[in-house]
Amino acid sequence: MFDLSGKTALVTGSGRGIGLVLARGLAKAGARVVVNDLENDVVDAAVEGLRRDGLRAEGIAFDVTDREAIHAGIDRLEQDVSPLDILINNAGIHRRAPLAEMSADDWRLVIDTNLTSAFLVGQRAARTMIARNRGKIVNICSLNCELPRPSIANYSAAKGGLVLLTRSMTVEWASHNIQANGIAPGYILTEMTRPLSEDRERNAWILGRIPAGRWGKPEDLIGAAVFLSSAASDFINGHVIFADGGMRVSL
Ligand SMILES: NC(=O)c1ccc[n+]([C@@H]2O[C@H](COP(=O)([O-])OP(=O)(O)OC[C@H]3O[C@@H](n4cnc5c(N)ncnc54)[C@H](O)[C@@H]3O)[C@@H](O)[C@H]2O)c1
16 A cells, blocks of 8 residues: 555655655655756765665756746656656755844745745646646645744745645645645754754754654654555545654644
8 A cells, every 4th residue: 555666756855855865765665766956966966876775766957946947857757757646845945034134035035945836846747647637746844834933934934835735736636636735844853954953052942842852853754755655645635744743732
């Protein structure tokens, strides 16, 4: 039920961090994975690493905010490799600033990269999924989709929007046998969160707030990603699975 053999999965922003670990996890579950990131050399290095471990991997560099590049990239991929069965919308960034001082550029960049990207890539991927009457879309949200923190209003708004985009994909595409769901990670140790983990005071606050008493690892998200990409979730639509060590349910 969790076997992804014969499936092709695109993971955006998978040159490093959570995306790369999820790509590896899907590949170990049998999928042929397609690594995406901004730069060719980053993509090539990730693909090489996966292939070295005997996993099936392809690469495709494009900016997830650039509609033309997305269409050109996925057109080529579907022609040369295979149609997409699974899309993981994972690419994301932070630009932190107090709300009263946040620049419009930082607002737009974060909304474009974390939210509009999932609309653009999702829309292109769904075109083929609708024609084939099957597909899986997993949007990587965040605990901040429900619970904001100071200085990340752009990010929280984008991730909150991503939850509603996931539900919109569900109401429009579930009848085409496309299951769209989300994963909302809590605090996961990656390059993105390194500044937080290296700040002693902040790190102590974070650890004190997580009932599980530890930071998450990117590997903690693989199970949910494989589940939501597999036949095991064929009647699961519009959900968001929180993978946060219990932080969301604790006061
Ligand atoms: N790390 C956490 O604690 C955490 C928590 C909740 C949610 N998330 C989400 O998980 C996802 C991955 O986060 P991460 O911690 O691995 O971050 P990361 O910064 O380590 O990796 C993000 C990757 O996305 C790529 N990327 C950025 N902009 C892009 C663009 N325009 N086009 C293509 N690729 C682009 C980056 O180059 C990078 O390789 C993000 O959506 C993030 O918001 C992370």
